[in-house]
Amino acid sequence: MISKKEHISPLSANARNQFIGLYQTYHKRLCLFALKFIRNQESAEDIVQEIFISLWERGYAINFDDTLQMERYLFKSVFNNCITHLKRSKSRHNHNEQVMLELMTTSADIDEHILSKELHEQIESIIQELPQKSKEIFRLSREEGLKNKEIASKLKLTEKSIEYHITKTLKHFKEKLIDYVILALFIIHFIPKN
Amino acid sequence: MQGNTKPMADKKKHTISDELLTRFVFGELSEQEAAYIKSALEDDEIRLDFIQRKNLLDELSLKGISQGIDTEKGLSKLLNTIDQAQAHRHTFRYHTAWKKWLQLAAVITLLLGVGILIKHSRPKVISICSQHAILTDIFLPDSSVIWLNTASEISYPEKFNKKQRTLALHKGEIALKVKPNKECPFIVQTGKLQVIVVGTEFDVALDDSMGLTVVSVQSGTVRVVFPNDQQAPVLLGAGEKCSYSHSSFLIDTLEAASPNDLAWKTGMFVFNRLPLPRVMETIAKAFGYTVRFHSARAANCIITATLDGHDLNTILETLSLTANIETRIANDTIYVSGTGCLPLPD
Structure with missing residues (x-):
């Protein structure tokens, strides 16, 4: 009976806390990773949730201490489940999903799908070069996803000046990442309105 | 486009343009465009470059969505699901022990039923x-x-x-x-x-x-x-x-x-003054082959023999020596070539 009891609650209180910590650390990153392949927030979040549930179910077999291994496991699971998701929706799928599936099966190494360190650093260094105010506004806009209006009230600035800063920042990006002109142009489209 | 970035930009024009990439990321590809990208992705270099640019685009575009992802809400939902599942399992195990006996009885009845069914059903083929x-x-x-x-x-x-x-x-x-x-x-x-x-x-x-x-x-x-x-x-x-x-x-x-007729089973071929083609056909059929003749004079050979039919190679070797032919096996066919025999005088 004792061994059964262990199976019923596979995670000790300590492990439970570790699990919660793991969730808080990776949930958003994993959701964003899934969104790279499945452009539907609800599905992406469901996929991540499923992975955490299965992680819990095999709780006693998890080594929470090996961070690197855990990270690989989580990202790989998301990647695989996204492939399954795309394959399953094949009957109704569109050309984009077909291309995505092709891309994922020909480039099955998840490292390729994570922004390379160089590009990441490039973006970071561009942000660093921005004037203090612009930098703050850009972070609030892109990383915290605040709307221009919210940023304005937070920084006690007018909405017009927020728009000005963001436009200037994007122009800066455009110059620095000259290869990605269209992308930079696209960002302008993507600025949260109002 | 200017300076040292130019060659790269030129190359991309021949591969997948930023515009196409953007349309892909936003799910606006037409069928032709999708087909074009798919074929272009077969090239490793193009694919890696494409993925890198996609990553950059993702990085910049998805950050905006990230506000909508509520980690705490997801966590409480998850913990809720898990706790419920556990509580359910718990009561099942400890408060319904008597149900186990019921289950056992049900299983035994079921097995008996299946057993009777198997006994009276048609035999296995x-x-x-x-x-x-x-x-x-x-x-x-x-x-x-x-x-x-x-x-x-x-x-x-x-x-x-x-x-x-x-x-x-x-x-x-x-x-x-x-x-x-x-x-x-x-x-x-x-x-x-x-x-x-x-x-x-x-x-x-x-x-x-x-x-x-x-x-x-x-x-x-x-x-x-x-x-x-x-x-x-x-x-x-x-x-x-x-x-x-x-x-x-x-x-x-x-x-x-x-x-x-039964040479394949008895392992004995008996031929009495038969022309070689008939002999070869009989042997080939017994071993599941067909015969092709590339020698006109092979038909002149008349065979009288009793052959141990267990090994096709031995049989063919014997016949080759006797009738001055060569044989070769390929793809279920026995090919016969060689000099063969002189026609017998009538």
Whole structure:
């Protein structure tokens, strides 16, 4: 009976806390990773949730201490489940999903799908070069996803000046990442309105 | 585009443009564009470059969405699900022990039921299929023995019923040595006809390419019954053979069985003053091959021989030496070439 009891609650209180910590650390990153392949927030979040549930179910077999291994496991699971998701929706799928599936099966190494360190650093260094105010506004806009209006009230600035800063920042990006002109142009489209 | 970035930009024009990439990321590709990207992705270099640019675009575009992802809400939902599942399992295990006995009783009843069902259901059918090898000495449930020629298929029940023993020949050729039992006739059922015996040795061959079913008897008597009583049943005695045409529904020939019909089983070929092509055809057929002649004078050779038929290579070697020919086996075909023999004077 004792061994059964262990199976019923596979995670000790300590492990439970570790699990919660793991969730808080990776949930958003994993959701964003899934969104790279499945452009539907609800599905992406469901996929991540499923992975955490299965992680819990095999709780006693998890080594929470090996961070690197855990990270690989989580990202790989998301990647695989996204492939399954795309394959399953094949009957109704569109050309984009077909291309995505092709891309994922020909480039099955998840490292390729994570922004390379160089590009990441490039973006970071561009942000660093921005004037203090612009930098703050850009972070609030892109990383915290605040709307221009919210940023304005937070920084006690007018909405017009927020728009000005963001436009200037994007122009800066455009110059620095000259290869990605269209992308930079696209960002302008993507600025949260109002 | 300027300075050192130019070559890169030029290259991209020939691959996947930023515009296409953007359309892809936003799910706006047309069928042609999707097909174009798919084929372009086959190139490793293009693919890696494409993924890198996609990553950058993702990085910049997805950050905006990230506000909508609520980690705390997701976590509380998850913990809720897990705790509920655990609580459920807990009560199930500890507060419903008596239910276990009920379950056990149910399982036993079910097993009994299934057991009775199996006992009264139809017996299992055994299928045997041969490809390139001859299967010898297959014992049937009544201890009759059968041989299966190459590319043949039969099926029979795991247990024969008491009134008759039925075996189905689906394709190919079998030889049988049936255990005598007057009460319980043995029937070989082919798609075309039935061969009924009481206890004897005989052979049934289904030749689909020629559209023939051939029955030849070594000992005892065999009754051949035709579908829908088209014809009166034919009785075949020892050393007799009949072939039934699938197209004309007629018994084409009723002739003496040749010992070579069963060479694949007995391992003996007996040839008495036969021209080489006939000899080669008999041998090839027994081993499941066809023959091609590339030597006009090979037909002049007349063979009289008794050959041990177990090993095709030995047979071919013997014939090659005797008839001055060369043989080669490729793709189920025996090719015959070489000098051959001078025509015999009449």
